[in-house]
Amino acid sequence: MKELSVKQIVLLAIAAIAGFVALILYWGPVPSKKVVIATGAPSGLYYQLGKRFEKALAKEGIELEVRQTAGTVENLELLNDPKSDVSLAFIQGGVAGDASKFQNINALAGMYYEPLWIVYRPEAFKKKIDHFTDLDGYKVSVGNVGSGTLGLATDIFKLNQVDINQANFEKLSGDQALKKLSDNELDDMLIVAAAEAPLMEKIFKEKRFKLMNLEHVKAYPPRMPYLKDITIERGVLNIVNRQPEQALSVLAPTAELVAKKNLHPAFVAIMLDASYEILQSNSILQAQKEFPSSTHLDFELNDDAARYMSEGPSFLHRNLPFWVAVWADRLIKIAIPLAAILIPLFNIIPALYSYRIRLKFAQLYEELRGIEADALKHKDLDALRIRFEAIENKVKQMRVSKFSAKNLYDLRSHIDYVKERFFN
Numbered sequence: 001m002k003e004l005s006v007k008q009i010v011l012l013a014i015a016a017i018a019g020f021v022a023l024i025l026y027w028g029p030v031p032s033k034k035v036v037i038a039t040g041a042p043s044g045l046y047y048q049l050g051k052r053f054e055k056a057l058a059k060e061g062i063e064l065e066v067r068q069t070a071g072t073v074e075n076l077e078l079l080n081d082p083k084s085d086v087s088l089a090f091i092q093g094g095v096a097g098d099a100s101k102f103q104n105i106n107a108l109a110g111m112y113y114e115p116l117w118i119v120y121r122p123e124a125f126k127k128k129i130d131h132f133t134d135l136d137g138y139k140v141s142v143g144n145v146g147s148g149t150l151g152l153a154t155d156i157f158k159l160n161q162v163d164i165n166q167a168n169f170e171k172l173s174g175d176q177a178l179k180k181l182s183d184n185e186l187d188d189m190l191i192v193a194a195a196e197a198p199l200m201e202k203i204f205k206e207k208r209f210k211l212m213n214l215e216h217v218k219a220y221p222p223r224m225p226y227l228k229d230i231t232i233e234r235g236v237l238n239i240v241n242r243q244p245e246q247a248l249s250v251l252a253p254t255a256e257l258v259a260k261k262n263l264h265p266a267f268v269a270i271m272l273d274a275s276y277e278i279l280q281s282n283s284i285l286q287a288q289k290e291f292p293s294s295t296h297l298d299f300e301l302n303d304d305a306a307r308y309m310s311e312g313p314s315f316l317h318r319n320l321p322f323w324v325a326v327w328a329d330r331l332i333k334i335a336i337p338l339a340a341i342l343i344p345l346f347n348i349i350p351a352l353y354s355y356r357i358r359l360k361f362a363q364l365y366e367e368l369r370g371i372e373a374d375a376l377k378h379k380d381l382d383a384l385r386i387r388f389e390a391i392e393n394k395v396k397q398m399r400v401s402k403f404s405a406k407n408l409y410d411l412r413s414h415i416d417y418v419k420e421r422f423f424n
Contacts, residue, residue: 034063035267038075038089040147042068043175045194046090046255049111049278056274070146070173079260080104087260088271092148092192093253094155094226096298107299108257108268109275109292109309112283114194115230115252116152118212119178119203124187130215132160141170141177141189149174149192152253159223174199181209188212192253195237195285204238210245211237217249226296227251236284252285254296261302268304357404361411367391368418375422385423391415 040046050066057064075089080102143149157164177189193200217229230252237243275292294309371388
C-alpha cells in the first residue's frame with residue numbers, strides 16, 4: 001500500500017480549500033453593498049434621519065438609498081411587498097394596527113417620540129379649545145392619504161365620535177396644510193412629527209400660530225397603548241418665541257425602524273450601531289439614552305436586534321471594519337460546525353488507515369499459512385511455489401509508513417522461514 005505523494009496531498013488541500021470556500025458562499029447570501037430605506041417627505045424627520053443614516057453607512061462602504069414616500073402607510077405596503085426592493089423603513093407607532101397582517105416585517109428599534117401636534121389660528125376660534133371634539137365644524141387638515149397622521153387622526157376622532165369624512169376635514173400633507181393655514185384657508189392642522197422636523201421648526205417660529213393643549217391627555221394611552229402622554233415645558237420648543245407659551249400636554253406615538261424579516265443580520269448590527277450615535281442628540285423630548293428602544297413597538301423585535309440591545313455589538317463588529325467583521329463572522333459560523341465534523345473525522349482516518357494495513361498483513365499471513373498447510377500435506381510443490389512467489393512479489397512491492405515497518409520485516413522473516421523449509 002502506497003503512502004500519499006506530495007502532489008496528491010497538495011491536490012487534496014486545494015480541493016479542501018475550494019470546498020471550504022464553496023461552503024462559505026452557500027451558507028447564506030453575502031450582504032449587498034446597497035440597501036433601500038423608505039422614509040417620508042423631505043420636510044419630515046423620517047427623511048432627514050434617513051439622510052443621517054446614509055452618511056453613517058457610507059463610511060462603511062454601504063450605499064443607503066433614502067426613498068421619499070407619502071409616509072407610514074406606504075412604507076408598510078412597500079416592506080410587506082415581496083417584490084419591493086425596500087428593506088428598511090421608518091413608521092409611526094400604532095398605524096400598523098393588527099401586526100399579523102404584515103407577516104414579512106419585524107421591528108429593529110424605537111427611534112424617538114413624534115407627538116401629534118394640533119396647530120391652530122387663535123382668531124378662528126371664539127372659545128378655548130382643549131379637546132378633539134372642539135375641532136368639529138372647523139376647517140381642519142388631518143393628514144394626507146398614506147401618512148401616519150391620517151391614520152392616528154382617524155382613530156382618535158372615531159374614539160371621540162367625530163366623522164372626519166365631513167367636508168370640513170381635509171386630507172393634506174404637512175406643507176400643504178401649513179400654506180393653507182398661513183393663507184387663512186384652514187383653521188387648524190394636525191400633524192405627527194418630531195419636534196426637530198423642518199416643518200415643525202417653521203411652525204414654532206411663527207408667532208401667529210398656537211399649539212393646542214390636551215386637557216384629557218391621560219385618557220388616551222389606556223385605550224391606545226402605543227401612545228405616550230408627554231408634557232413639554234414652556235419655551236422648550238422655541239426659546240425666542242417662548243413656544244409653547246405654557247406647559248403643553250400632547251400625545252406621542254413612537255417612530256419605529258422596521259425591516260423585512262430577511263434583512264441580513266449584518267445590516268441589523270450596523271443600523272443599530274449608527275442609531276446609538278445618531279439618536280444621542282436627536283430629540284429634545286427624550287431622556288438621555290432613552291432611544292433606540294425595544295419597547296412600545298408594533299411588531300415583534302428582530303432576534304438580532306434584541307441580542308444587540310441586550311448584549312451590545314459583537315466582538316467582531318466592535319473591533320473590525322464592517323466588511324472584515326462580516327467575513328470573519330461567516331468564517332466562524334462555518335469553522336465551528338465544520339470543526340465538529342472534521343476533528344472526529346481526523347481521528348477516524350488514522351484508525352482506518354491502520355486497520356487497512358493490518359488487514360493487508362492478515363490476508364498475506366493467511367495465504368502464507370495456507371501454503372504451509374498444503375506443503376505439509378505433500379501437495380504439488382510446483383503449484384505451491386507459484387503461489388509462494390506471488391506472495392513474495394506482493395511483499396517486495398509493499399510501501400508502508402515507518403510505523404508499520406516492524407510488521408513488514410516480521411512478515412519478510414516469516415516468508416524466508418517458509419521458503420527455507422519448503423522451497424530451497
